[in-house]
Amino acid sequence: MPDLGRAALATSFLLLVYASVAGTFAAWHGRRRLAESAQNALIAAFGSTTVAVVVLLSALARHDFSFTYVAQHTSRELPLGYTLTAFWGGQEGSLLLWLFVLCGYSVAAVLTARRAGREVLVWVVPVLGLVGTFFALLLVFVASPFATQVAPADGAGLNPSLQNPYMAIHPPMLYLGYVGLTVPFAFAMGALLARRTDERWIVATRRWTLAAWAFLGVGQLLGAHWAYVEIGWGGYYAWDPVENAALMPWLAATAYLHSVMIQEKRGMLKVWNVLLVVLAFCLSLFGTFLTRSGIIQSIHSFTQSSIGPWFLGFICFVTAGSLALVLLRLPLLRSKTRLESLVSREATFLYNNLLLVALALTILWGVVYPILSEAVTGEPSTVSKPYYNFFLHSFGLPLLLLMGIGPLVAWRRASLRALGRTFLWPTAAAVLAGVALLAAGAGSSRVGVIAYTFSVFVLASIVLEFARGTSARKALGSVGWGGAFTSLVARNRRRYGGYVVHASVVLLAIGIAGSSAYQTVREARLHPGGAMTVAGNRLVFRGFEARTVANHREIRANVDVYRDGNYLGRYRPGKNQYFAEDQVSNEVSIRHDLLTGGDLFLIADQVNANGSIDLKALQKPLVNLIWLAGLVFVGGSLIALWPDAREERRLAERYEGVAVRA
């Protein structure tokens, strides 16, 4: 079976090389059959990569430890679910997942995005083929998941923190996001290579970009929840380079999703949009490089890493190549229109773009600085939380405010009188909220009060937008308020789906501010019968229980929780001792309060031999709004992604006249 896996990957590699070379030749010389053949090579590469995926999954399911990868990442006692998800638990499997998702996206995008125009599509194929070639090359020559060995009696097992249900969904979501950003990149490059800088590549990739961005966003929230319930330190985001790796391309893609609307509506920012697409793609490659090269651990592990130098070379090649192409096509990308006013919807989008890119680049610098510093001085260094928090507050809070301002400002230009009218209610609501918060004693955190005040402003502006829009539609003859509301959203799904996403960001901001700025932390060593109090909750430690399950031994502390004398339940923080992996994991216990949105978070910091426990308890107000934000985010993204028949008809009519033979 490993031979089949290797043969399938070698076939994928050859097909992708063919798609790149033959596709470039066909596009350059205008050869129709060769272009179709190159496109078919992409489809065939998806088929052969699927075979490789099946081979690895089958080896995992059969505990075939003659596969080095299977032996390194699973063990006989590992439950089947985690055994299968170990597919993306290691470097080689992750790279195979990248290639598989890329081939799938490539086929789907090329077959469905015909609206980009044949002359652009013929260039998209070699660009996609080139990216695929790089990953296939790594898998065939550098980091094969099909390396074999003499099978050991048992495998090394899976890292305990990866033995969590989120392992099944978080990495695939992230990969769907990372890899999905290849599609707009390939179409942007295709459009530049074909000298076609009209809107067709944007229209053709609109949904692909939105889907990739949504996957990346959901993937990050799932990762945050995973860290929250599994890692056991009481937080959900630690500005870890691996976490930042996903945040940076998401921020760049968010900027693009906003600025592309200015190009569609005003024909402006063509250069900026292409650069954002390049930036988002390069950051997604950089994110994969960060997580897979070992460079985060130290510059030395990077130089010893089998794939690190390859990745760095490819990122440099892609960045230099795409920037050179943009420079070469600059005359075609010049816009005829100019920004009419600094007080307009376009201008707020521009400010939002500058802040998003600035935030992405400061995070990038925070990630890169320790690496460069170690390379130059030889001494390891770190960029700590205050650096990131400073820039999050400096750029994030104005961004939050802009989410409320943008919808209230008209396109092209807005007068002060109109602004006064539209800003009145959101501003009044925000000021009232700010005063109420200060009166309630929330002033202990200045950032918290500002974040909440801005959040109220944004929510009020969103509600007002829906209300005024519905009222306007009703005045235009829609039947009833319900009909007017439905018609409003259906006629502009991207805008109103976007507002729902904005609401989710507000929930996120409220959850983050509440759970970080206003959290309470208490620690105590308790003997059985001992008690401690945190934020009005009385915690009584009743002793330990232990049991052995398939691949680990569990120790749990029984902690009874009371509030105002009422028994709220028994919570069981503890530790797991994994046998094959020879590792211990923290298993936290969380009491969710659905009414207040807060959590009581219990960590068994230390299980002592004398029967006592070092218990850490955190009261995290409003933290559940972060997870609620995830659901609202998905809802908003789906609204924006949902096909719009009216828009489809309009686009079909627009492009009808320029269709040429395929």
Added chain:
Amino acid sequence: VSAALLIGAVVAIASVVLVAVPFLREPVAADDRLLHPDAAQRRRLARAEERDRALDALKELEFDHRTGKVSDDDYRAQIGPLRQRAAAALREADG
């Protein structure tokens, strides 16, 4: 012959056939050129995009006016030029 070898051979052959399909279907093509839009078609596309942009701007202005984001004075000042632009874009797109 092992199953793995057989499956591998099938995958390789199927891939080669798929890649060769355009040439198998048309061993000798009467016209193998990739036809791109000519200059006239490109102009038509540019005009169609400009027409849609102009009509969209009109709709946005109407909607912004109805929802109170554009004052009556601003509306009156902007609607004329936008209508002229839309009319010109429609004429060009139709012509």
